Amino acid sequence: MTEAADPLPLAQALIRCRSVTPADDGALDTVQRALERLGFACKRLRFDEVDNLFARRGAASPHFLYCGHTDVVPPGDPSRWTDNPFAATVRDGVLYGRGACDMKGGIAAFVAGLSDFLAENPDHPGSISLLITGDEEGPSVNGTKRVLEWMEANGHVPDMCVVGEPTSREALGDTIKIGRRGSMNAWITVQGKQGHSAYPHKADNPIHRLIRVLDELTAEPLDHGSEHFEPSTLQVTGMRVDNAATNVIPEEASCFLNIRFNDRHDSKALAARIRDALGRHAPRHDLRIEVSGESFLTAPGPFVEALRRAVREEAGVEAKLDTGGGTSDARFIARCCPVAELGGLGRTLHQVDENVPVEELRALSRLYVRVLHECLRG
Template structure:
């Protein structure tokens, strides 16, 4: 691939799309990447984590061993295509009317292909680059995210492979390529409350303890007072009741328990522990006998490394002519794991059709993204 000028991301993206790598199946996608990276001089390491019957395949590849160490992170796993609605096979990788079609074209096999093409062009011009370059590619981003990036990072730390900076190639541009650079994400957590009462006849409420009434008061305490008004880089945190259930089919029975589910997206003014304490305080205020289960998919983070962020901004402007807006919106990504180890940002294509039927990416945009990623390497590893 290095012998061809310029490197084209489209054949690479097609090869990846044709691998049916629905989480947690590897589907041959990591093999495609290894076959491209080894001739460039990369040392490739397959990392397998999880139960034997559903283990996740991951790939770590590195070129060079000195500082600064730049890491590109992404995922080859995709969400299921669904059973109907596609004009062609979701794993066809067809190009039609200037668009590349297939599951992962947008999120994010197209992005990985663009990075490899940009990397090939960079190495052609810089056969002995300063520092080192690595790729952290997981097969567990669209799934539970247990046996993917988080486990690979633990392995990297144990083996002296933690980078100085990392770029996640998620499709983060909003309208045009390079208009947005993500430098942080909100935290995300779920709270499940099971509030216990005393079952009884609705005609004799004095002989029962209605958990529904008590749970409603708890939720009222949690939803009437905003968590905050936002911070310098983040929008206000949100707390949304996403489930309420008592499993009661009888109209004349006061149930013995009531359950609620709450989804919280929080900014850098909070930690998950702070939010959990707030929920527990609302339960305590109502003398609630309750079980509280908290699951945290990620803490909020903000990358404040000026040299890294400014280098990315220069690369975006040089490749696209745009001044990227620094942003922290949206859901979560694997950047939440990387942020515990090194400065991390997110930069990729426009995510207009990710997870949709007939997912596609403009061919021209993927080629422009390859040029952008080459500019990133030139700025950060001059």
């Protein structure tokens, strides 16, 4: 691989940008310069305080989109790191720094792969675009979702998309994510009537009511999984009763729920399930629900098989199709086109001394070259 197509210099340049959500610190400028050298037309899109980049080369179909993010989570206490988390140090063939694994290294690998692909195929079929956001690790309100709305309004709807999250587990390419469970949070506060614990008939204990609600919600599993998904889960993630006295029945009690749900459910039906239980056991209550995303699935078909073929031919492994883990920006893209996640190994994402072997970055770059060949061929 020539130095021009080596992902290491770009990965280092990106890591040296302190782009902790929502800061950019020059990260998108760095990507934009690299893409403009490859003939991409770039458009910067700023929504509130978040910077985003859309870049496209060509106008024909099929339209292949690569999606990634340059924002990173905070490094925590820098003194716990062996090196400065933004120094992009290479030691013993390993690149260290916040974002090396998630996912500045992946972006650098894709751009380097683009360079190789375009050098070999200057008149390639179709078109290639990149959506790079600075709002994936944050609220995810002014990033990919807003850029997709702009793309739809301006004639840039893709035919397929690869999100470059680090999906591999034991070997490069061994896992392709073709869907994700949905995620929703619920905050419940049950009101009762305060009173002396020796005279419970004169009070209304909200804790007892809340316990009955939670017993109903957790007594049976939501489901036992589906063809492509593991079982849905409802977890009580917190409880609070502001009461320091042992002989006082409190006035209210609260809890927090997180539900990860597969394609057997949607958030509307699950919210109704919670409301029904509250109506039966705790009619006086406050309920707030937030939905991070619905479940989605890209069913196995030509696009997914093209990715598996690319992995098989370049990495020599048979990729497992997976829908586990948390949410990602793929949840926004799923309504536009088939989407899958394929990237490097996620061994150290969000950890102290986050790192990626340099040769792994280079292998990922070669894999992305093969992905472009398979997805854009006629």
